[in-house]
Amino acid sequence: MWLVPDDLVHRGAAIDLLGVLEARDDTVRVPAPEVRVGFQEFRPTVELAGGIGALPDWARSSLGVLDPDEPVEPEGPAPTTKNATSVAERLLQVVGEATSVDHADEPLALLAASNWLRGKVVVICAWDENDPEDIASVVTRLTAHSKERGLTPAERPRVLVAARLGDLPGWLLEQVDSITTKVHWWWGACGRLDTAVVASRFQRGRTRAPRTEFIRGLIAFEVLVEVAGPDLLLADCLASSWDGRMATLGEQIDAFKHTDTDVLLPQRHALRSGGDRPAAELRPAWMAGMVDLWDGQVRMSPALQGKPGQGEEITALVWRGQNRALTPLIDGCRAQLEKQIRARANHTVIAELLREHRVNGQGRERSTL
Secondary structure: OOOOOOOHHHHHHHHHHHHHHOOOOOOEEOOOOOOEEEEEEEOOOOOOOOOOHHHHHHHHOOOOOOOOOOOOOOOOEEEEEOOOOOOOHHHOOOOOOOOOOEEEEEEHHHHHHOOOOOEEEEEEEEOOOHHHHHHHHHHHHHHHHHHHHHOOOOOEEEEEEEEEEHHHHOOOOHOOOOOOOOOEOOOOOOOHHHHHHHHHHHOOOOOOOOOHHHHHHHHHHHHHHHHHOHHHHHHHHHHHHHHHHHHHHHHHHHHHHOOOOOOOOOOHHHOOOOOOOOHHHHHHHHHHHOOOEEOOOOOOOOOOOOOHHHHHHHHHHHHHHHHHHHHHHHHHHHHHOOOHHHHHHHHHHHHHHHHOOOOOOOOOEEOOO
């Protein structure tokens, strides 16, 4: 199972990833369901212990509002959305064969007996479905049917469910068989290289600039990558609109708006947790695409308004980006300077300097070179 944040689905990135997977020869995508809209009548009832007469006078409304003696009018029918066919029935239509097996009225048994499905990956896009229990049934029962038919693990059809947390029943993640089913969270999937690729437009046209401008551009690029972190939308925005000056970086971050800024921000201590999935306290922010594991650290988007310690954190990220850009340059210049000194200096003098040692007051030797 792939668990992705809601933000990844809303931006269309999750759908693009499934499209890449669907292009493989060993992959079968379950078609989206036809939706059947119905109506379920909802009639609320209000019952009071001891009857209405048990209410004291002070509890009765004197303004005619919320008078318990007045009958409660039923609300209108509530619309319901259901799939016209189940996941297994739609997959059977794709397979296009009905093998004669026991319990032929069971679609999952027919799928397990299908030679065409052997070794293939069945992809279910859970956010297109309307029945979480139906998805859970395919995940748990198709493997069981395949085992009953004596298929080896390599021959069994494998099910890949791409879902958000709200697309699956709550019990599935807790009760799924960890031996036959692996749960992969979109947690730490994006790294520094991904952010650098998104921000690469910032470097266009700067490679042939004078050396001073090239170094400034390199520093600004590393600062951009470090500040944006896993927030690829912010990285793309800064790459297209930021002029590279540190004085305007804060303004650009403040001007960037996320689509969902009402999410409850996690406490700072929760950002220290790692692992292969977001902690429970981080999941609302994770679903909104505002927190992720990046470069070995849990990072929250610096573009969040009202974030505690926002200014101090951005300053620290700027320093880390500058250090990442300048340290290799300084090391390279130091090595080049040493090479030039050794090439121009008298070898006898260098040998003499290497042999000279002075002993300090504590009795330790110190080289003069």
